[in-house]
Amino acid sequence: MPAAAIKTLARTLVEILAGIASEALKTFKHMMVGHAVDSLQLELDELENAFATMVFGSLAGMPLVPLGLALELSPHMEVELAKMLERHAKYRDAISEYAAFGG
Amino acid sequence: MGSGMAEVLKAIPPPDAKPHVVMVSGKGGVGKTTVSIMLGLVLAERGDTLVESLDQAKHLLEYLSLSEVNREFKVFGRLSAMQFDTGVGVSKLGREYVWLMQRIMPGLKVLNAESVLDMVRNAPGLEEEVYLREVLRLYSYDRYDYIVVDTPPTGLTLRILNLPRLYKFWVERLISLRERIVSLRYVIARSLGQGDEVLDDPVLYKLKEIGERYAVLERELLSPNRTTFVLVSTPEPLPVYEAEKTTEFLKSLGSKPGIIVANRIIPEDIASKLGVREIQERALSKLRKLDCRRPCAMVEIPMVDSVPSSLDSVKGLLSKARIDLYS
Ligand SMILES: Nc1ncnc2c1ncn2[C@@H]1O[C@H](COP(=O)(O)OP(=O)(O)OP(=O)(O)O)[C@@H](O)[C@H]1O
Ligand SMILES: [Mg+2]
Numbered sequence: 001m002p003a004a005a006i007k008t009l010a011r012t013l014v015e016i017l018a019g020i021a022s023e024a025l026k027t028f029k030h031m032m033v034g035h036a037v038d039s040l041q042l043e044l045d046e047l048e049n050a051f052a053t054m055v056f057g058s059l060a061g062m063p064l065v066p067l068g069l070a071l072e073l074s075p076h077m078e079v080e081l082a083k084m085l086e087r088h089a090k091y092r093d094a095i096s097e098y099a100a101f102g103g
Numbered sequence: 104m105g106s107g108m109a110e111v112l113k114a115i116p117p118p119d120a121k122p123h124v125v126m127v128s129g130k131g132g133v134g135k136t137t138v139s140i141m142l143g144l145v146l147a148e149r150g151d152t153l154v155e156s157l158d159q160a161k162h163l164l165e166y167l168s169l170s171e172v173n174r175e176f177k178v179f180g181r182l183s184a185m186q187f188d189t190g191v192g193v194s195k196l197g198r199e200y201v202w203l204m205q206r207i208m209p210g211l212k213v214l215n216a217e218s219v220l221d222m223v224r225n226a227p228g229l230e231e232e233v234y235l236r237e238v239l240r241l242y243s244y245d246r247y248d249y250i251v252v253d254t255p256p257t258g259l260t261l262r263i264l265n266l267p268r269l270y271k272f273w274v275e276r277l278i279s280l281r282e283r284i285v286s287l288r289y290v291i292a293r294s295l296g297q298g299d300e301v302l303d304d305p306v307l308y309k310l311k312e313i314g315e316r317y318a319v320l321e322r323e324l325l326s327p328n329r330t331t332f333v334l335v336s337t338p339e340p341l342p343v344y345e346a347e348k349t350t351e352f353l354k355s356l357g358s359k360p361g362i363i364v365a366n367r368i369i370p371e372d373i374a375s376k377l378g379v380r381e382i383q384e385r386a387l388s389k390l391r392k393l394d395c396r397r398p399c400a401m402v403e404i405p406m407v408d409s410v411p412s413s414l415d416s417v418k419g420l421l422s423k424a425r426i427d428l429y430s
Pocket of ligand 1: 133366367
């Protein structure tokens with residue numbers, strides 16, 4: 001194999017390796033960022049849930065937030081309300097029982 | 104002791120913004136509606152005046168022969184009157200409430216309309232909200248210089264007056280939690296290379312708007328230039344006790360009554376014969392001692408034989424009222 005060809009091959013190999021390394025690094029970075037975002041997301045979910053529970057708690061037997069406040073915010077919080085309901089599926093049954101009491 | 108109800112104007116500062124709201128409260132049956140009309144007549148000498156009754160008993164309708172609720176009628180000179188009915192407000196707010204409840208409890212859809220409506224009517228806080236919205240409306244209703252509000256039963260009135268403070272408490276907390284949520288969303292969006300639309304949070308805007316609205320209302324309720332509280336009582340132990348409780352409550356809000364009205368005072372000789380003179384005197388002296396803002400008007404109205412039941416009979420009562428001004 002001529003020296004020139006070897007040089008070219010070597011350069012290509014180095015480039016390939018560098019490419020792999022940089023990809024790996026990117027992936028690694030991504031993983032790190034992803035990990036950080038995941039934990040932030042977890043915290044965000046907690047806060048959103050706390051917020052929705054505070055706003056709509058008066059409808060679930062925690063009569064603290066004035067009713068009008070919940071009503072005014074509700075059109076802007078449909079997604080969060082839905083999320084809260086998923087989490088609170090368990091005591092939704094309890095609330096349904098409470099509603100049956102009136103009906 | 105001056106005479107003539109007009110003296111009472113000295114206890115009502117000229118409004119710095121329209122309207123000045125005069126809140127008349129007191130135990131059931133002591134003469135709130137009667138006194139509201141009396142004050143309305145006096146204020147109408149000074150400016151355009153509306154007497155609005157929030158009382159469910161709707162005595163104002165018969166009193167002034169109004170043919171409809173929720174409509175203003177010219178009564179006399181610059182005086183108008185309206186009987187507020189919660190019906191419209193309750194069903195409007197009720198619809199929002201049902202909508203929300205159906206989202207929260209899908210099972211609700213199967214209940215019949217009747218029981219849903221029933222639940223809404225009894226929903227905690229719904230009535231207060233309807234009244235609160237009406238009070239808010241009145242403070243910005245600048246067609247009148249004065250609006251005299253004949254309030255619902257004391258317990259309900261105090262809950263309504265307390266609502267702006269409750270709103271403030273919750274809005275402050277919700278805003279600080281929401282700001283954390285929005286900044287977290289922002290950090291997450293940035294890490295993922297997304298734009299910063301998340302900073303435009305409608306919930307945060309709404310919270311700030313609501314907070315501002317009730318902060319303004321609270322200031323108006325507490326401002327002597329915008330609001331005068333009138334406590335009406337008969338010279339009997341229970342109504343006086345309620346007037347004392349209301350004064351304490353106003354104090355806790357940071358306010359004081361500006362006018363105290365002792366209504367249906369039995370003339371001394373008759374009170375002696377009936378053996379109630381002492382009870383009456385004790386009640387009157389308690390009313391005179393209530394912590395009142397300055398200048399304060401103490402109004403004393405005698406019991407009359409013919410039960411006042413028309414505008415003319417109220418005019419008759421006006422000339423019998425006696426006023427003491429404390430400054
Ligand atoms: N000074 C007075 N002398 C005699 N009767 C009076 C006097 N003031 C009011 N009344 C009568 O007492 C009754 C109750 O008065 P009014 O309706 O004004 O009280 P209210 O506090 O508004 O009652 P409610 O709590 O039911 O709304 C009425 O029949 C009224 O005509
Ligand atoms: Mg009345």
